[in-house]
Amino acid sequence: MPRGELRIHLGAAPGVGKTYAMLEEARRRAERGTDVVIALVETHGRPHTAAMIGDLETLPRRVITHRGADFTEMDLDAVLARRPEVAVVDELAHTNVPGSRHEKRWQDVQDLLDAGITVLTTVNIQHLESLNDVVAQITGTTQRETVPDAVVRAAEQVELVDMTPEALRRRMAHGNIYRPDKIDAALGNYFRVGNLTALRELALLWLADKVDAQLDAYRAQQGISATWEARERVVVALTGGPEGETLIRRAARIAARGRGADLLAVHVARSDGLAGADPARLARQRVLVESLGGTYHQVLGTDIPAALLAFARGVNATQLVLGASRRGRFAQLFARGVGVTTTALSGPIDVHLVTHPQAGRGRAGGVPAALSRRRRLLGFGLASLGMPLLTWLLRALPDLTLTNDILLFLAGVVGVALVGGLWPALVAALGGSLLLNWFFTPPYHTLTIAEADNLLALGVFVGVAVAVSWVVDVAARRTREAARASADAQTLATVAGGVLRGERALPALLDRLRETFGLRAVSVLELTAEAEGRPARAREESAWQVAASVGEAPPGSPSAGETAVPVDDRLTVVLAGRRLEAADRRVVEAFAAQAAVALRQERLAEEAATARPLAEADRMRTALLAAVSHDLRTPLASAKAAVSSLRSHDVEFDADDREELLATADESLDRLGRLVANLLDMSRLQAGALGVTRTAIGLEDAVPRALDELGPDAADVATDIQADLPAALADPGLLERVLVNIVANALRHSPPGQPPRVTASAHAGQVELRVIDTGPGIPADQWEHVFLPFQRLGDRDNTTGVGLGLALSRGLIEAMGGSITPETTPGGGLTMVLRLPAAAPTSAEGPQE
Numbered sequence: 001m002p003r004g005e006l007r008i009h010l011g012a013a014p015g016v017g018k019t020y021a022m023l024e025e026a027r028r029r030a031e032r033g034t035d036v037v038i039a040l041v042e043t044h045g046r047p048h049t050a051a052m053i054g055d056l057e058t059l060p061r062r063v064i065t066h067r068g069a070d071f072t073e074m075d076l077d078a079v080l081a082r083r084p085e086v087a088v089v090d091e092l093a094h095t096n097v098p099g100s101r102h103e104k105r106w107q108d109v110q111d112l113l114d115a116g117i118t119v120l121t122t123v124n125i126q127h128l129e130s131l132n133d134v135v136a137q138i139t140g141t142t143q144r145e146t147v148p149d150a151v152v153r154a155a156e157q158v159e160l161v162d163m164t165p166e167a168l169r170r171r172m173a174h175g176n177i178y179r180p181d182k183i184d185a186a187l188g189n190y191f192r193v194g195n196l197t198a199l200r201e202l203a204l205l206w207l208a209d210k211v212d213a214q215l216d217a218y219r220a221q222q223g224i225s226a227t228w229e230a231r232e233r234v235v236v237a238l239t240g241g242p243e244g245e246t247l248i249r250r251a252a253r254i255a256a257r258g259r260g261a262d263l264l265a266v267h268v269a270r271s272d273g274l275a276g277a278d279p280a281r282l283a284r285q286r287v288l289v290e291s292l293g294g295t296y297h298q299v300l301g302t303d304i305p306a307a308l309l310a311f312a313r314g315v316n317a318t319q320l321v322l323g324a325s326r327r328g329r330f331a332q333l334f335a336r337g338v339g340v341t342t343t344a345l346s347g348p349i350d351v352h353l354v355t356h357p358q359a360g361r362g363r364a365g366g367v368p369a370a371l372s373r374r375r376r377l378l379g380f381g382l383a384s385l386g387m388p389l390l391t392w393l394l395r396a397l398p399d400l401t402l403t404n405d406i407l408l409f410l411a412g413v414v415g416v417a418l419v420g421g422l423w424p425a426l427v428a429a430l431g432g433s434l435l436l437n438w439f440f441t442p443p444y445h446t447l448t449i450a451e452a453d454n455l456l457a458l459g460v461f462v463g464v465a466v467a468v469s470w471v472v473d474v475a476a477r478r479t480r481e482a483a484r485a486s487a488d489a490q491t492l493a494t495v496a497g498g499v500l501r502g503e504r505a506l507p508a509l510l511d512r513l514r515e516t517f518g519l520r521a522v523s524v525l526e527l528t529a530e531a532e533g534r535p536a537r538a539r540e541e542s543a544w545q546v547a548a549s550v551g552e553a554p555p556g557s558p559s560a561g562e563t564a565v566p567v568d569d570r571l572t573v574v575l576a577g578r579r580l581e582a583a584d585r586r587v588v589e590a591f592a593a594q595a596a597v598a599l600r601q602e603r604l605a606e607e608a609a610t611a612r613p614l615a616e617a618d619r620m621r622t623a624l625l626a627a628v629s630h631d632l633r634t635p636l637a638s639a640k641a642a643v644s645s646l647r648s649h650d651v652e653f654d655a656d657d658r659e660e661l662l663a664t665a666d667e668s669l670d671r672l673g674r675l676v677a678n679l680l681d682m683s684r685l686q687a688g689a690l691g692v693t694r695t696a697i698g699l700e701d702a703v704p705r706a707l708d709e710l711g712p713d714a715a716d717v718a719t720d721i722q723a724d725l726p727a728a729l730a731d732p733g734l735l736e737r738v739l740v741n742i743v744a745n746a747l748r749h750s751p752p753g754q755p756p757r758v759t760a761s762a763h764a765g766q767v768e769l770r771v772i773d774t775g776p777g778i779p780a781d782q783w784e785h786v787f788l789p790f791q792r793l794g795d796r797d798n799t800t801g802v803g804l805g806l807a808l809s810r811g812l813i814e815a816m817g818g819s820i821t822p823e824t825t826p827g828g829g830l831t832m833v834l835r836l837p838a839a840a841p842t843s844a845e846g847p848q849e
Contacts, residue, residue: 004113006155008092009122012203013196014781015177016163018122019043019090023052026088026120030056035085039112040074042090046176056088064099067761069826071097076108079117086118093127093147106147123147125203126781138198139190141785153210160207165196179776189785232261235312236289236321237338240267243323243356244285250354251321252292263294264315268307283593305341312349319350379420383428386412391435405440406461413465417472425469433462506598510550513575513591517584520577521551524595525558527570547571547599565589567596635668642668692734692815696727696839699760699769706739713747716755725760728767728836730816735836738809742771742820742832745806749775749830766835774829783822 011018030036038058043050062075094105126135129146136142236251255261286296301307325337343351409432417425510522526547541557555561561574573592642665707714746756756773818836
């Protein structure tokens, strides 16, 4: 059976018209004769959306009972039994009620697709799993319902339903998205222009990436290797040389000229595994690329131009940035170089050859010796003594031809090459040729060669000896480099693994560095601000401070350790315990570059952590001043007006009028007292100075006291609390304050004639109290927002307060070891669920605390 197709209508925010567009598509398909059913659509009370359903067949929802309440969900079994061609399923990221077949609605959709049913659905950009933290940072709201990106990316069609922030806010203001009592809060919080603009950009960029992936897949399927300039992509080739930073910055400027252009850096590593670039420089250059918004890549290849162009064409690059050759003019006579060859083969890709200070100066540093100094000296000794010894032995052996003599001398040269490498072997070959000519080639004891065959034999001997010596030397060099590269790679992989396993980045790096090289201590030193830019001052020990260290007695200045590796003008990594070999320094430099990055990240995290409470305090102060200007003044004004009227001698009030004025003053002063108490408790909570004394308290006692505190307004509140419930472990006074705030909030939003209900239950060592109202409710994506201080739904009035009730309630509940979470009331409304730990059975020792 063919799998059904998934079509997703993607939006940047609620209200952009995703459900409406989905229903439009459903109606178009139905009009063309397609069998379409509505499996589930959430209209959220929007009349235009409800009207679009029209005469489309709608399947009944399944009713699920959870914790004594009835909920409705899509009836997956009914849809599968009906087997339409197209099913309309709204809100892909929705979390199903416990008791459903699957936890998430997108899992239900997968079953429909597997059954061959095409599905039309909707999702907002903030519900994508990969963007959850980004959206929370932008809007201050954490989305609890998410869908894996892979599910959305696998859709056959993703249609963006777009709307400008200004148009969306107008829709909101006209009442086309939320009910009137929620409009002001939504416009002032989640639906701010900045939030909507950022979410819209996220949606556009995410969809652009998906379209880009579809284009790559199409090009791969069709075997298209030519560059399609649908989007600017700038690739910069890095050799690991000192010119890399110049090339990266130049490529970044080229990419910045095109809006939305990509920057990619690529290094072609030798496929034989030999070291060809400085890993420390590559590490620093990678950090620079990523700091400029680019990505770093590494490919293997022996033919560098071919590897570069293969990578560039693979990523559909439009421009390639190369550095001018560092090879000298003499070397360029024999080979054109990477830049010239790449340009000749690039085709439609634009190649930029960027000059730099190292161009034409040759590669820095010579070829490192393949063998150790001890082996080279041994080889020279063997060449100096072995060739004369071989000559003596051959002269002592009679009846050997010149050919045999040459073969034995060649074997001696190979032996020297195996021991000492190229130069001792060349010395042995030269000495051997002279000895062969003097002692074994007629006329003897002269350097004259009488026969042409002998001249040819000696020439072949010298040539073979040199060739064999070269091969042996290269093999030894490659073996040593490969071993070094393998050891370096293993070391760096171990470090990366330690960081990925959750170890703190900087201490893990330094500790691995210390262990790898057997050091006593490692320090990251930072130049003080007073010594910065003053070289003479930087040589003093007092000019340095330890930014991070591991080990015993870490060095406090560069001179206090055996090895100092500068990272930049301010940071230096100092090693103590033993002096490292020059070959090890490259790996240490790579460690040092990563350590500098880790240090910067730690400091940024610390600054963010420090700034967050300050920003929150500043936000609260600003909100408090804005709220106090209205909410403190209103009850004060009411009380003052009532008292002033009573004191006035211009008007005579009867007993009823006087009683009404006194009641107004009393009510206003009570509200003012509760407001001040809330403000004081919130300040104590934030300062950590709120005293909490937990004791066993029965809810059948706590709830009535809280209702009595609310006065006549709470007379109609229904309660259902069993007498055999276990006691809750809580502070009686604080619990009463919480209940007063939560029930008062429910009363404020309950419709006339439908008072809220309070129920209680116990399970899993917790006592659960539910305050249930049937008012307008709160959208799920706003649940966390209502617990922020100074937040309201609807307009301000004399009974609203400064928006501290729910924020204070959560703080008090959490201080008592409990929690408070909102839920949607079946049929509409909001249910606040208070959970507190159940008290242990009463003992003679008294209450728990």
